[in-house]
């Protein structure tokens with residue numbers, strides 16, 4: 001069988017040419033990075049879990065009418081997606097203070113915010129993904145004012161969906177990051193949610209215990225990352241409840 005053409009290899013995923021124009025195959029690796037890739041590790045089973053979880057969230061978003069790139073899952077590590085022109089911004093939504101917001105504002109982690117706050121960071125590893133304002137975004141032409149309005153509204157819909165889903169399984173959605181891309185339907189362009197939604201890109205805390213169930217487990221050396229992600233998947237019903245380890249792929253297919 002001919003090998004697929006690799007288009008891009010990033011920190012967590014590889015993009016291959018898709019079977020039809022306008023599609024890509026997104027492969028989820030087991031690689032974990034943090035602090036702008038200063039900290040790295042291979043975490044067995046992470047890619048399989050994120051592929052499954054991103055599928056679950058994207059399908060749910062489709063069901064409530066939030067457009068996104070997901071087409072179908074191909075196998076344990078790969079999914080078929082629509083190819084988009086990525087807007088070079090990380091769109092962050094925060095419900096509670098944590099991470100860089102806590103540092104910047106001097107807020108204790110976990111402080112409830114007065115309302116969800118949307119932030120934009122420039123997607124540029126060399127610069128460390130700096131926080132940028134709407135003024136920077138429109139002046140430098142990364143997105144138009146109309147794009148920004150659409151991005152905020154997409155991000156807030158994702159926030160409501162994800163917050164409700166997590167609340168139902170005893171998890172607090174502290175914050176998350178999404179990427180958004182542009183597609184063309186004939187001459188009509190619109191923005192859709194792309195990349196991934198997974199515990200790599202969310203902060204998820206157990207409501208009762210405060211236990212972290214997201215990539216902070218890796219960033220802050222708090223335990224086994226695969227166990228944390230498996231717990232999220234198990235609670236959401238993405239994995240059968242008797243699975244304790246994601247390192248045995250056959251169990252979760």
Ligand SMILES: Nc1ncnc2c1ncn2[C@@H]1O[C@H](COP(=O)(O)OP(=O)(O)O)[C@@H](O)[C@H]1O
Pocket residue numbers: 008009010011012013014015024069081082083084085086179181194195196
């Ligand atoms: N639907 C899509 N079409 C085109 N590019 C995408 C799509 N979804 C995600 N991407 C891009 O593919 C890459 C995914 O790989 P990842 O390992 O996350 O890369 P990075 O290290 O750049 O974050 C990212 O650069 C992301 O912006």
Ligand SMILES: [Mg+2]
Pocket residue numbers: 010011012
């Ligand atoms: Mg990425």
